[in-house]
Amino acid sequence: MGSLFSSAITLRNSVRISDDEFTQLRDFIYDKCGIFVDAKRKYLFESRFSKRLAELGLSSFSDYIKFLKHDIRRNSEMNVLFELVTTNETSFYRDTRQLDAFRDNVLRETLEKRRSEGKLDLHIWSAGCSSGEEPYTLSILLHEMLGPEIARWRIRITAVDLSPQVIERARRGVYREYAFKTTPDQARDRYFTPHEEGWKIRPELGRLISFQTMNLNDPLALKRVPRSHIVFCRNVIIYFDEAMKKRVAKAFYDNLLPGGYLMLGHSETLHKISSAFQPVYLPGSIAYRKEE
Structure with a gap:
């Protein structure tokens, strides 16, 4: 969102x-x-x-x-x-400093841990995915980090949003120039193809992602999300009051597997919202870890 x-x-x-x-x-x-x-x-x-x-x-x-x-x-x-x-203001590679810290620390650690356990599977929940730029960015990061090895992995990104209209746009995967305002040119050239309406995401990026409409205020819907290694919920909880923030934070905590990470937007914090997570300070960002 x-x-x-x-x-x-x-x-x-x-x-x-x-x-x-x-x-x-x-x-x-x-x-x-x-x-x-x-x-x-x-x-x-x-x-x-x-x-x-x-x-x-x-x-x-x-x-x-x-x-x-x-x-x-x-x-x-x-x-x-x-x-x-809701106004879905977003772009690919939004907040590059946070994404770099996420990639070099949280994602790298998570992938190495799964490898060491002999379990080549990964689930990421993108909550408030808007028109798809965030989950597609995560798919790009995974393709870049794993390279050809990605074919051996079972990866699923569950991307949800409140609005059926933006979910439909996300599934379509066609974007105009504005969506690339924070995107490296080489990423656009490599992972998108020219389209009469702009640029279309390559099919292999979309295959990792399951888009669906979801209301974060629906407890039953939240429980249907598969257990996650990482939850992304950026620029969403700032629109909730304290009670709703606490409910959503608890839902994310319950969904995360032990040792999993929650990523919020750069202006968001769990301070006074939840003490269940352990803050992990990264360069230009904070991740919230569920104890093992």
Whole structure:
């Protein structure tokens, strides 16, 4: 997941939202997906949702809240709602300093440990994968580190996101120039092929990845994710309140195999959220390790 409401679109005919309507809609969103929207972002509801209200023929946020709760189309509207409350701002090789530290320490250690145990298998969970740039980057790193040896490994990257639309874009694997703003040219040339709409990921990269829609506020869905050696959840928990952060951190801890690692975004921390993990300080980054 990228930035929540990262930019407001000013609409001439935006529908005003009252304090009570904002609270009701905010609480509804929190209940459904765990994302908490601060009152300071109230005006962003008006800019983001006004067009949708017009499309549905609704004149107020009260009508939209009733629609979400009672209309026969309310289940399909959840997908639209989730798309509106998240803006998927991401790119390949995002935060290269963290990725370098991850590759040279966490990933290298994990692969060497699996080899030493005679178990050539690896599972990574990319939680909040947006339109696929993160899990594809992880696949590239694995191909570069293992080379031809990768054919002997059983590797699975489970990539999940709240929005069905971005998951579909991730599965398609076609990206425009903007997605490569932090990508080395040689990586793009090697792992992508030219496409009429930009660049398409090579099939061998996608074969390691299973994309699926998932709500991190759904305990049953979280339990269905295979046990992981590494969990990536970058730039996601900053949109949760303390209670939701604690629930998600516990879910990641329970999912990780002993000795496994959790990677958060560079501005995120488990300080005051969970003491179950052991912080591991890397150059320009922190990894959180589950004790063996």
